[in-house]
Amino acid sequence: MIIDKDILPADLKNIISLGQAWFYKVIPYKVENDVLCLFINTEKNNSSVRDELEIVLGKKIQLISKPLQEIEKKLFEWYPKNNTEENLNQVQQVKLSVQADNFLETLVNEAKTLHSSDIHIETYGEKCRIRFRVNGVLIDRHKLSKAEYPTLINKIKIAASCDIAEKRMPQDGRIRFQIANSKLDIRVSILPTLYGEKIVLRLLGSDASHINISKLGFREDELERYNLSVKKPNGIILISGPTGSGKTTTLYATLKQLNKPTNNIVTIEDPIEYTLDGVNQVQLKEDIGLTYSEALKTFLRQDPDIIMLGEIRDAQTAQMAIRAALTGHLVLSTIHTNSAWGTISRLIDMGIPGYLIASTLNLSVAQRLVRTLCPNCKKEVVLNKTELPVQFQTRTISVNMIAQGCNNCYYTGYKGRKAIYEVVNITKELTEQIKINSTDIDLYYKTNNIHKLAENAWQLFEKGETTLEEIYPYLINEN
Numbered sequence: 001m002i003i004d005k006d007i008l009p010a011d012l013k014n015i016i017s018l019g020q021a022w023f024y025k026v027i028p029y030k031v032e033n034d035v036l037c038l039f040i041n042t043e044k045n046n047s048s049v050r051d052e053l054e055i056v057l058g059k060k061i062q063l064i065s066k067p068l069q070e071i072e073k074k075l076f077e078w079y080p081k082n083n084t085e086e087n088l089n090q091v092q093q094v095k096l097s098v099q100a101d102n103f104l105e106t107l108v109n110e111a112k113t114l115h116s117s118d119i120h121i122e123t124y125g126e127k128c129r130i131r132f133r134v135n136g137v138l139i140d141r142h143k144l145s146k147a148e149y150p151t152l153i154n155k156i157k158i159a160a161s162c163d164i165a166e167k168r169m170p171q172d173g174r175i176r177f178q179i180a181n182s183k184l185d186i187r188v189s190i191l192p193t194l195y196g197e198k199i200v201l202r203l204l205g206s207d208a209s210h211i212n213i214s215k216l217g218f219r220e221d222e223l224e225r226y227n228l229s230v231k232k233p234n235g236i237i238l239i240s241g242p243t244g245s246g247k248t249t250t251l252y253a254t255l256k257q258l259n260k261p262t263n264n265i266v267t268i269e270d271p272i273e274y275t276l277d278g279v280n281q282v283q284l285k286e287d288i289g290l291t292y293s294e295a296l297k298t299f300l301r302q303d304p305d306i307i308m309l310g311e312i313r314d315a316q317t318a319q320m321a322i323r324a325a326l327t328g329h330l331v332l333s334t335i336h337t338n339s340a341w342g343t344i345s346r347l348i349d350m351g352i353p354g355y356l357i358a359s360t361l362n363l364s365v366a367q368r369l370v371r372t373l374c375p376n377c378k379k380e381v382v383l384n385k386t387e388l389p390v391q392f393q394t395r396t397i398s399v400n401m402i403a404q405g406c407n408n409c410y411y412t413g414y415k416g417r418k419a420i421y422e423v424v425n426i427t428k429e430l431t432e433q434i435k436i437n438s439t440d441i442d443l444y445y446k447t448n449n450i451h452k453l454a455e456n457a458w459q460l461f462e463k464g465e466t467t468l469e470e471i472y473p474y475l476i477n478e479n
Contacts, residue, residue, distance in 0.1 A: 008078045008143070015057065021079045024053060025071050026063075035060045041068045073411045077140050104155055108177055110141070111203060112184065114410075117244075119201040121156070122193070123149050135371050135417050136244060139410055153190075153197050160188040168192055175201075187271050204273045211274075213253040216246070217419035219456070221449065225425050226363065230254055230332075233305075235362035236325045238312070240337040246369045246419050247334040248273050251308060254332060255279055258306055267308040268295040284310065296320040300327070309333035315350040322352060325360040338477070339453070340364040340424040341441055344434055358431040366422040366453055368474065372465050373401055374409035380464070387468060389475045392458065401464045418465070420456040420474075453477070 012028040015036065021027065025041040036057065040049070042065040053061045100106075107130070111119050116132035123129075128144035144152065157164045160173025173188040187202040218226060229237060237254075239247045252274045255265060259278045270284035280302075282295055292309055293316045299307050300323075312318050312335045321331050337343045343364045347357050383400035385393050403413020424430070430444060445452065451459075457471040 008074075013078060015059075016079075018079050020056065021075055024049065025068065025075070026053070027071060027074050027078065029064060035062050037062045037064060039064050039066045039071060039074075041071050042066065043068070069405070072407050073405070076407065076410055078143070103152070104159060104175075105177065107142075108184065108186065108201070108203070111201075117203060119203070121152065121199040121201070123196040123198070125195055134410065135412070135414055136369060137371070137412055137414070139412060149196060153199065156188060156199055156201070157190070160186075162188070162190060167197060185272075202271075204271055211249060211253040211256055213250075213257055216250060216253060218421055218423070219451065222421055222423040222451070225423050226365070227257075229363035229425055230258065230330070232330065232362055234325055234328045234330055236321055236331045236333070236360050237363045237365070238333055238335050238343050238361065239365045239367055240335050240340065240343045241367040242336065244369070245367050246417075247367055248310075250365070250367060250419070251332055251334065252276060255306070255308060258330075263305045264303055265306045265308070266299050266302055266304045267310070268292055268299070269308075269310040292317040293320045296324060300324060300329075304329060306330045306332070311335065315352070318347060318350045318352055322356050322360050326356075337366070340366040340422045342366075354435045358426065358434040361426045361434075363426065364424045368420050368453055368457075369417040370420055370457060370460055370466050371414040371470050372416050372418050372460070373403055373467065374406060374413055374415040376408045376415075377404040377406035377413065378402070378464070379404050383468075389472075392475055395458075395462075397462055399464075400468055401461075401466070403467055403469075413467075414470075418460065420453055420460065422451065422453045422456070424450060 008028070012030070015028050015031075016026065016038075025044060027039040029037040029039055031037070036059045038053070038061060040063045050061050050063055053063075107119065111132050114132055114134055116134050117136075118133040120131040120133070120138060121129075122131075123146070126146055128146060128149045129140055130142035130144065131138045132141050133139075154164050156162075156175075157171075157173070159175045162171045162173045170192065171188075171190040173190075175186040175188060177184040177186065185204045187204055189200045189202070191198045191200075213227075214223060229235070239250055241247050248269075255267075255276060259265060259276060261278075264280075265278070266280045266282065268282045268284055270286075272281050272283055275281070282290075284290060284292065284295070292311070292313065296307070296309065296317070297320065307324055307329055309317065309321060309331065310333070312321060312333050321333060324331050335343055335346060337346045341364070343366070344357060344361070347361075348354060378401050380399050381402055383398055388395070405411035405413045409415045426434070427448075430441070433441060433444070444450075454474045454477060457466075457474040460466045461468060461471050
């Protein structure tokens, strides 16, 4: 029988401190007839531990045995802690009182420690919770009472310079934090929902100096083709993928490589997610008319060598990017398509003539992020090949790695992510196909050893670095 509670009531939770819960590996279950019932690790359920707990807690104790993995999973949910002992008391304070002056700072610091990209603060009826997005997946970190929730919302609104009286309309704001020796820029989005306002904090402003293009996940031949294209003095390089696929990280790793005293680099972004010394960064402000296309017009009068556009969203921006490339500039940008070849089709759909795409586009890259297994808890099992898509069932593989979950990965089973790419250089042969709007390039991919996203995802699976569940969406998109 698993622990069937979704929420641990505050009166029960406060009976056991954070340190006691983790030291004894216990979770309070109920108080009945003045006896405190505790879930405890099976191996520790003995009379001496019960006697010790009765002395420590000053109550009569009943112990109920549960597997260690189940106990630890609930401890991470109900008694969350950071990886370092020195932060335990600070996190415990956050859990007990939203009234603390440093509540928000501590919450953001915890998210940064866990390498979280977003903090979700939300309410559902009588349940309020805080979740962190870690490695692309949301995990529960804190539970709040309904009474505490409005206080937290108002604190964030005040910090983000939002209107605390406005509860019916969405609002956006920014908070700037100085944590240790690093500056953190936080984008705040407030959305009215059925039960109250939901807030998402996006952690931005990270220093891009540590990003290295060679460590992002490119195969050796892909990296060689990529570097060949970015060294050209003019043209367009486009990176495609959905939101959160790491496109901006790849762009900034490229800018870092191109950032030399002899180059004038300008960017227009929404939002500015990284900072890089030597690069002139501009924040998009559509409400005052500072759009991608308008910024690009101004950039062309700033004597740039390299231009980075956060995103090509419309035909006007695409046309301006083409114009910049034709006048001798190197343009880097992102676009929302499903594949590297789909980027070319998308430009054609925007009304860009094939001959202009063929003469300006240097490189088209599709990118995704795949979660990699936690090395401490991954488990090898026999692979049932009927679970594979038909086109992969003939592959010579017999084992499958599955994610179990442990305290090192916060019971997600995964630790970290790795980028997979589909890199297509625009060669003379491909130029001719673009000019005639050809869509059949399978033979070109095969003869030029270009790996699609599905093939690169499969290779991660073959190496035991990820699970079938994680790569399955890419395998079924193989065509």
